[in-house]
Amino acid sequence: GAVVSQHPSWVICKSGTSVKIECRSLDFQATTMFWYRQFPKKSLMLMATSNEGSKATYEQGVEKDKFLINHASLTLSTLTVTSAHPEDSSFYICSARALQGETLVAEQYFGPGTRLTVT
Amino acid sequence: RKEVEQDPGPFNVPEGATVAFNCTYSNSASQSFFWYRQDCRKEPKLLMSVYSSGNEDGRFTAQLNRASQYISLLIRDSKLSDSATYLCVVNTNAGKSTFGDGTTLTVKP
Numbered sequence: 562g563a564v565v566s567q568h569p570s571w572v573i574c575k576s577g578t579s580v581k582i583e584c585r586s587l588d589f590q591a592t593t594m595f596w597y598r599q600f601p602k603k604s605l606m607l608m609a610t611s612n613e614g615s616k617a618t619y620e621q622g623v624e625k626d627k628f629l630i631n632h633a634s635l636t637l638s639t640l641t642v643t644s645a646h647p648e649d650s651s652f653y654i655c656s657a658r659a660l661q662g663e664t665l666v667a668e669q670y671f672g673p674g675t676r677l678t679v680t
Numbered sequence: 681r682k683e684v685e686q687d688p689g690p691f692n693v694p695e696g697a698t699v700a701f702n703c704t705y706s707n708s709a710s711q712s713f714f715w716y717r718q719d720c721r722k723e724p725k726l727l728m729s730v731y732s733s734g735n736e737d738g739r740f741t742a743q744l745n746r747a748s749q750y751i752s753l754l755i756r757d758s759k760l761s762d763s764a765t766y767l768c769v770v771n772t773n774a775g776k777s778t779f780g781d782g783t784t785l786t787v788k789p
Contacts, residue, residue, distance in 0.1 A: 595777070604767060604781040605724070654723050658775075667712040667771055671723040 563589045563659050567672035574645055575680055581641045582675045584655030590635040591657035593665060596628070598651045599674075605654060611638040645679045652676050683707060684770050686780035694788055697758045701783045703768030704750045713744055715753045716767040718782065724767055727753075758787045 564587040574580050584594055592613045597605040609630055610618040617630035629641040638657075642649055653676075656669040686703045693699050705713075713730035728735055730742040730751045741754040751770075755762055768780035 593775070604779040607777070610776075652721075665775060668714065668726055668729065669769075669777060671725070674723045676721075 563587075563657070563670040565591075565655065565657050565670045565672040567655055567675050569675060570673060571676040571678075573678045573680060576646050577644055579641055579643045580645055580677060581639055582653055582655075582677075584638045584640070584657070584672050586636045586657045586659070586670075589657075589659040591638075592635060592660060594632060594638040594655055594657045595669065596630060596638075596640050597654045597656065599654060600651060608640075613638075642677065645677070647679045650677055650679045681706060682781075683778045684768055684780040686766075686768050686783050688781055688783060690784040690786055692786045692788060693758055695758055695760060697787075698754065698756045699758060699785060700755075701753045701766055701768075701785075702750055703752070703780050704748075705768075705770045705778075706749070707770070707772060707778075708749065710749075710770045710772055712771040713751050714769040714771075715740075715742055715751075716769055716779075718765045718767055720765075727766070755785075758785075760787050760789065763787045 566585045568583045594611040596608045599605045608623045611630045611632040613632045619625045632638040654674040655672045658665050684705050715727040716724040717727045718724040728742050730744045732744050735742045739756045743752045763786050765782040765784050767782045770778050
């Protein structure tokens with residue numbers, strides 16, 4: 562199956578700092594990537610859809626100025642948590658859907674996730 | 681009402697048991713359906729797609745009932761390694777995915 566990597570796998574930062582998380586599709590091109598966050602014992606919550614070469618689409622209730630998304634190439638999307646606070650501590654997971662010809666396949670392939678702890 | 685609902689469990693079963701999970705969805709325009717497996721503190725991994733005709737992969741069988749808007753996952757001859765959280769995922773024709781909260785399965789010796 563398709564491989565998606567994320568970096569870093571875990572990060573601890575102080576309140577007020579910004580953290581950048583990278584999501585890469587390693588063996589396929591991903592015009593669309595998704596960013597999720599997950600709290601313990603809860604399911605994934607979609608934060609935003611990242612589109613290559615255009616602005617991300619944010620879900621209701623997600624602050625676009627706090628969670629900056631950049632999808633600069635067909636294999637890389639980044640999520641920057643700006644001015645992080647303890648309540649931003651969570652498991653952040655990206656996913657990507659591969660292109661089959663001109664069609665986006667339905668299956669999502671997930672990165673291994675980034676565990677963010679803000680102290 | 682949630683868009684995708686699953687019985688959270690936990691399901692605790694002995695090795696060798698057969699266990700079934702159900703998932704209901706509210707959007708009748710949903711196009712594609714999947715079961716993912718998530719191990720503790722790991723990312724979800726695709727287990728199988730779900731088709732109206734049913735889909736079987738070894739010990740795992742998935743079914744879709746569009747009329748009643750539910751999907752199911754049957755695991756036969758449970759193994760210890762099947763212990764995980766199983767996530768039901770529903771895609772709309774706009775490509776948006778909605779996840780259920782997951783069903784936790786623990787298989788015991």
